[in-house]
Amino acid sequence: MEIEAxxxxxxxxxxxxxxxRLQRGxxxxxxxxxxxNLVADLIGSVDGLPADLSKKKKRxxxxxxxxxxxxx
Numbered sequence: 001m002e003i004e005a006x007x008x009x010x011x012x013x014x015x016x017x018x019x020x021r022l023q024r025g026x027x028x029x030x031x032x033x034x035x036x037n038l039v040a041d042l043i044g045s046v047d048g049l050p051a052d053l054s055k056k057k058k059r060x061x062x063x064x065x066x067x068x069x070x071x072x
Contacts (some may be wrong), residue, residue, distance in 0.1 A: 003017050003018060003021075
């Protein structure tokens with residue numbers, strides 16, 4: 001809705017607004033370090049997960065029956 005409002009206000013296409021925002025978003029690397037600081041306290045905060053989850057995520061999800069329909 002924000003993009004639609006801006007496109008109406010500027011009298012241009014929504015795709016132009018999105019394109020400009022994407023170009024602005026590809027800024028310097030300091031933005032990514034700021035984002036990392038925002039979530040740094042969450043990293044490693046979930047107990048009980050395997051250490052190699054990023055490498056074996058499909059197998060882990062399959063063994064936990066993630067995404068399967070369950071009886072109610």
